[in-house]
Amino acid sequence: MNEPATVPTALLVMEEARRADVYPPEVLAGLGRLVHWQGPPLTRQELDADPDVLRDVDLLLTGWGAPVLDGALLSHAPRLRAVLVAAGSVRHLTTPAFWERDIPIVSAAAANxxxxxxxxxxxxxxxxxxxxxxxxxxxxxxxxxxxxxxxxxxxxxxxxxxxxxxxxxxxxxxxxxxxxxxxxxxxxxxxxxxxxxxxxxxxxxxxxxxxxxxxxxxxxxxxxxxxxxxxxxxxxxxxxxxxxxxxxxxxxxxxxxxxxxxxxxxxxxxxxxxxxxxxxxxxxxxxxxxxTPHLAGAMGTERHRLGQLVLDEVDRLTRNRPLRHAIDPAHAASLA
Missing domain, CATH: 3.40.50.720 (NAD(P)-binding Rossmann-like Domain)
Known part of the structure; x- marks a missing residue:
């Protein structure tokens, strides 16, 4: 049996405007079969107001409007074991404090x-x-x-x-x-x-x-x-x-x-x-x-792909399988 003894606790934090596009009902349903939700989805601003909600979180799921993973935020997340970003770039949200924790971070750049x-x-x-x-x-x-x-x-x-x-x-x-x-x-x-x-x-x-x-x-x-x-x-x-x-x-x-x-x-x-x-x-x-106004990137239902990539990676995590889209810290600085 590859499945862990306990179901990971997850929290979704991203902007509300595009949340339903990135994490449509079928993706949320799939995630719900793999994780225990810490609570309802939050925005970055809501997380800033109550960062202690991260205390029991194992998996942080996010997308556009992701929180910056700095020392202050990470101090509230002692159990954090992976961050999964349903968006392309992670440069704007990673910090030296994050990389020092040796926490894997997944980017949906391949889907975008x-x-x-x-x-x-x-x-x-x-x-x-x-x-x-x-x-x-x-x-x-x-x-x-x-x-x-x-x-x-x-x-x-x-x-x-x-x-x-x-x-x-x-x-x-x-x-x-x-x-x-x-x-x-x-x-x-x-x-x-x-x-x-x-x-x-x-x-x-x-x-x-x-x-x-x-x-x-x-x-x-x-x-x-x-x-x-x-x-x-x-x-x-x-x-x-x-x-x-x-x-x-x-x-x-x-x-x-x-x-x-x-x-x-x-x-x-x-x-x-x-x-x-x-x-x-x-x-x-x-x-x-x-x-054109940034039309090339994922729009509308095309954004479903990003959430689906996160779902697939969570499934691999729960089965103790290697992640396919984790960012190599050695190459992070040269990525878009």
Missing amino acids: AVPVAEFTLAHVLLGLKQAHHIAREVAHNRRFPTDPDVPGAYRSRVGLLGLGHIGRLVAAHLARFDVEVLAADPVASSDTAERAGVRLVSIDELFAACHVVSLHAPLLPETRGSIGARLLGSMRPGATLINTARGALIDESAATEVLRARPDLTAVLDVTHPEPPAPDSPLFTLPNVVL
């Missing part, structure tokens, strides 16, 4: 990667057809172009900046098409690239050689504002830039100038910095910017 990769694939294919660019020309000229020159999805090049969860999943989608996929990632090994079916290149070659470049890098001090005038200005005629990662990767001021000077380029921006952009931001009015 699914819709992001699907959104990216759609815009890659649109970019290879230059759909946004040609639609602008049609609206401006009020006529259809004659036999427009587009790269299409045949022997064209797609560039991925970053080979994390999402970058690798996008590469897997692109493997079905007759395109060459290049990638730039300073921490990706040649084995990782080979398994992903991509060719590692420098970031300079990525931007200069590809018909579409999609950003999937984490936001780190060294990547903040790294996509600026030099890289954007080097892009091929009619190229498309897609950003579903972090808005601050792009130097907005530099990007604005390049996009003004290069109406042939298209920037598909699902993330910005700040988010949303300032009301007077040129991103709202530049004709070659496709601006």
Whole structure:
């Protein structure tokens, strides 16, 4: 028998607005068969008002609006043996005090990667057809172009900046098409690239050689504002830039100038910095910017996947099986 002698006690703490999407009734019912609930779900603010509710908690389940796992909070949770986050990033809620406790933390980044990769694939294919660019020309000229020159999805090049969860999943989608996929990632090994079916290149070659470049890098001090005038200005005629990662990767001021000077380029921006952009931001009015409000990540019922991943991991915990989505502390700082 692999099952423990006692049922773990769990508490769900996250914002109320998206709770039902992330933890729908069927996921809560499944969790209820595996854990004893400490009490009803709480928000972070409710937990702050009564942190002693954590005293008997073994498993902390959360999502958007998660509490920060600092020393003060952890001092109220002596029995805590795992944190399971039904969201992508855990960087904003982990602290040195948390890592010192050697408590495993699960991220649902793999589940959130699914819709992001699907959104990216759609815009890659649109970019290879230059759909946004040609639609602008049609609206401006009020006529259809004659036999427009587009790269299409045949022997064209797609560039991925970053080979994390999402970058690798996008590469897997692109493997079905007759395109060459290049990638730039300073921490990706040649084995990782080979398994992903991509060719590692420098970031300079990525931007200069590809018909579409999609950003999937984490936001780190060294990547903040790294996509600026030099890289954007080097892009091929009619190229498309897609950003579903972090808005601050792009130097907005530099990007604005390049996009003004290069109406042939298209920037598909699902993330910005700040988010949303300032009301007077040129991103709202530049004709070659496709601006969407963070639609790529899990929305609506897509969020069920995140809760389902947490449920599956709780099931593994209760059966003393290895977790599949626990964050390696050694790599936590480099994750998105």
